[in-house]
Every structure is written in structure tokens, then in C-alpha cells.
Amino acid sequence: MTESVVLDGIDRGLLHALQLDGRVPFSRVADVLGVSETTVARRYKRLRAVAALRVVGVANGVLFGRTAWTLRLRCTPDVAMPLAKALAKRPDIFWVHVMSGGAEISCHAQLAPGEESILLEKLPRASRVLDVSAHSVLNAFTLPSDWSRLRCLDDDQVASLRPEEPRPARTEVDAADLTLLALLAVDGRASCAELAAQARLSESTVRRRLDLLRHNGVVSYQVDIPAAVLGFGTQARLYLTVPPHALVDVGKRLARHEETSFVAATTGPTNLVAVVACRDSGDLYRYLTERVAPLRAITSLETAVLMRTVKQG
Template identity: 55%
Template sequence: MKTDTVTLDDVDQGLVHALQIDGRAPLRLIGQALGVSENTVARRYRRLRTAGILRVVGTLNGASLGYNAWSIRLQCTPDAATAIAKALAARPDTSYVYLLSGGTEISCSVQTSTADESEALLLHKLPRTSRVTAVSAHLLLGSYALPNNWAGPARLTPDQAALLTPPPAEATDVSLEPADRPLFDLLSRDGRASHTELAAATGWSESTVRRRLTVLRQSRVLTFLVDIPPAALGFRAEARLWMAVHPSRLTVVASAMADHPEVSLVAQTTGPTNLLAAVNCRDSLDLARYLNERIASLDAIRTIETAPVIRTVKRAGALLPLARDDGGVQPERVGEMPARRGRARGGGRS
């Protein structure tokens, strides 16, 4: 279902903000914060989730385990961009897969646990077809804003938010075990899956599931994100910005942008540009104002490249078997893309 077929009222938007604060907050507690009944919250959540508008997903926070986070850019031939984007989205290690600009560029995020895994992904798995004409990879070196603290969904008062805010996480050492895989797999599809469902998926008892969830959340290894199109909240112009910032002012610029309500991600990166940002604006005119006024006032930014998001193929969570709009063609695997003569070129734009 398209985003513009569902209108979010004040209760719906309060629910989104509540889930942003704690994706697994009890519906009773959310109702108390919003001043409505638990049944009302349950109906609203089911309605939005069934419409494909709202989902809570559990994700691995690789930073807490020392993983590397990458932003990948691929230049493709026009006839292949959609298929390649869907193939990337089908991978379990990708998130935030977008078609950009004129539909010939793909942007996605990847976490890798080791240098060998990074090399295998970046050098062998991605550019496996001549339809990919250029690939560039940018290691994220620092984060100042993240998707789950984007100010766009904010609707609750500080007192309402305080009712839902979980206790501070504790710095504890946790290592992932193979037995955790089914837990993360289910949570990546439904972050509000019940303890009963999680127990069935893992083969653990419900008490074991509760304890493991507590440990993973307290150690920040497991985090819950609200998966919602910004357009559902009235932000219909998304863009990615790649900026070259004077090194001595990089932290100042990044910190300033993190306070902009339009920004959902800003991070230092490697590559010809050294700062990446994701911005969400009301419309194209709002985006132009943001660039010409807010960004232009940061004079340490020497160059900027703006790429509008044309289509979102994947956000934070795993792909779900929803109705397809491509005539029934399933995504191909990246390593199985049909190749034409010629070889992919590396070293594309940053």
C-alpha cells in the first residue's frame, strides 16, 4: 500500500514517536503516555503495520562489537539499477538501499565484522556484473545522528517521553553465539515479536528469551528501530549529501548538522568527501531552502554533492514478502546477475 493512502493523525504520530523511544514498549504503557486506551493503541499499530507503513525491527548494532560500517555507492546502467538494488536489498547484511538521482545510482549501508569480510564484499561480491559501471565504498568513522533519534517523528512532551524511556544501557561485554541467529532473524522482520514467538524460533524457553533480550539490549548489541517512510510523516523529499569539509572544522560542522531537524544521519567518512548526511525535507522547495540557507551558512563545507532519493528499496529491517510491483519478478542475487561482455570499472564517484 502506498504511503499516501494512509493518513496519520495525532494518535498515530504519537505512537510512532513512542516506538522510536522504545520499540518494545508495552502497548498499555504507550496508551498511558498518549492518554488513550491500550486497545486503541493496538488497533492503530495493527492498522499501520498491515498497511506497510510502520514496523519495528530489531537490528544488530555492529558498532558495539567493533564492526565496520560502510556506505556503498554503485553506478549502474539504467536497465539494471532496479534489479541490482533489489538484489542488494535481499542480502541480510545490507540496510537502507536506495535508488538515487536519475535512477542509475544505488546507495546502501553494510556492516562487516572483519577485514576479510569487508574485502570479500567490496572486491568480489558487489561488482560481479558489467551493468555495475562504478563502485565506491566509504568507511563510516563516526556518527553524530542516527535514524532512531531523528527529530522528524517527535510529537510527545518530555513528560510523556519519560514514561517510555528505558533505563540507561550498561557497558557490558557480550559476544554473539550461533544460537542468537534465529533470534535476530525474527526480530529483523518483527521487532515486537512476542516472547512465545521468539521461543518457538530459537528453541529456548520464554524465560531464556527474556534474559537474552535484556542482556543484548543492555549491552547495546541489539537495538530497535522504527521502520517508517519519512513521507508518511510529511517529509517527501529525501536526499543524500556528500560533502568535503575543511578538516579542522569537520567536527564542528558535523555537530551542527546533527542538530538540524532535517538530518537523520551524519557521519565522517573516508574517501574524496569526508562527511555524509541523510536529510528529509517536506518537499523539493524545502530541500532547496535547507541547502541554500542552513547548509550554505556552514562555510567550512568546500564542496557538496546532492543526490535525491528516487525510490527506497529497503530500510532498516529485512525484506518482507509483500505484494510486488514489478510484474512478479523476484530479486536476483548479486552474484548471479546476468553479465554482459566487459568488466566493471572501480573507483567511481564518492
């Protein structure tokens, strides 16, 4: 069980290093942590086996013409898991959670032009789907790749591992790029040789395309590990309403909370969404009453506890 995994300083240093650069060579991590490259590789393999660690390549579809959405579905509990699993099979849908005792599903989507209406028209017809709400993501204040709970390295160690900052730019992607993005979504640390073999491209072509996609911000690499492994057994989504004049301020304040792994402004009746991770239900209560409650600009707040994560990344 992932909940029983014990992480020491080397494990946590490795996780922080991968958060900074998901494709960082183990030799560089070893130099920073003061251990052997073999030790780092062995720890990574162990965490993959016993802690469900993955490094995944995450595409920023907005940069090649897609739109970002967060969806919320209310359904009868008996169909929540089958529907969540069906949604998770779609390559354009990610972060699929079952919430609220199995009566709700939340997920994110990056949809090509014209696909928004097709997907939303299909969902209400699904068996026992009671309600669907779709919110266009307007701005992200923090993303899972920035989650502060993974940080443990000092400033000098971070500086030696941090890669060059991407320069987000609208990018034309072709079928080969989309194939590489799909492969990276499964294993963000797959070698260029492995990617080349699966995509039927030359290794030099793969290396050049990956460098360009990363430089343009089209792909980034995220650490995918259950929050419970880090000691945070209770996660929840917060749906908040904030007056437009206070939206940016509240969004930035929430993003600075160590509990939040995702905060974004959206369209819809609630215009701010957040994902938080706490140690237990008591910790969540304290977070809501002591950290969120003082943000007086918030006019409404709804909390939905995540029961199961079906798909991440």
C-alpha cells in the same frame, strides 16, 4: 498508498513512543496518551497495514567485531533495481536506496573481518556496474532512531516512556544471538514466546538474551515508516567534504537540523554523509541554500535524490 494516510495526535504519539522504546507495552503507551490499550493496539495494526509501519531490531555489529561501511555504486539504470534487490537480500546490508534517476545505489553494510574485500571484489564484476566507492563509517552524529520529525510528546510523557540507557560494550554473540537478531530485524515487536518458538529456545532464555543484548547496546529498536507518510516526499543523500579541524563541528550542526535523519563522518574523498527528508524539491532547495550554505567550512557538496527505498533497517 502510504502518501494518503492521515495521522492524528494518537498516531503521532504512538510513533514517538515507539521511537523511544520499540518494545514498549501498549498499556504504557495508552496510559501516557490517555486512551485505552485496545485503541493503541488497533492504531498500531492500522499503521502496519496502511502506512507500512514496522518496528525493527537493529544490530550494532561494531560491538561484536564487524565494521560499518556506506557504499555508493554507479550503474546503468536498467540494472539498478535488480542489483539493489540483490544487495537487499544480504543480511549484512541495509538502507538500500536507488538514487539519481536510477543511475546510483547507496547502501550501508556491517561486515565481518575479511568480508570487506570479498564484497567489494564482487561488486565491480556485476553487470554494468560502472563505479564503486566504499567509505568506512567512523562516527555517527545522529541515527534514524533519533529523527526529530517523529517527536510530539512532552517532556513528562517522554520521561515515562524512555527506557534505561544502554551501556555499549564489546559483546560475544553466538549462533543463538545471531538468530534472534535476524528475527528482530523482521519484527522488532515479536513476543518472547514467538521468538522462542522460531529460535527453538526457551522463553526465559530469549528474555534473558534480549535484555543483555539491549543493555550492551548490541540491539536497538527503530521505527521504520516511509518518510512520505509523515509528509516528506523528497529525500536526499548529501556527500560533503569538510577540513578535519571542522569535521566534528559541522557534523554536530547538521545533526541538529530537523531535516537530517542520519549524519556520519566517513573515510574517502568526501568525509561526511547525511540523509535529509524534505516536503518537496522546493523545500530541499531552501534547506540547501538556507541551512547548509551558511556552514562555511564545507568545501564541497554533492546531492543525490533518493528515488526508491528498497530496504530499510
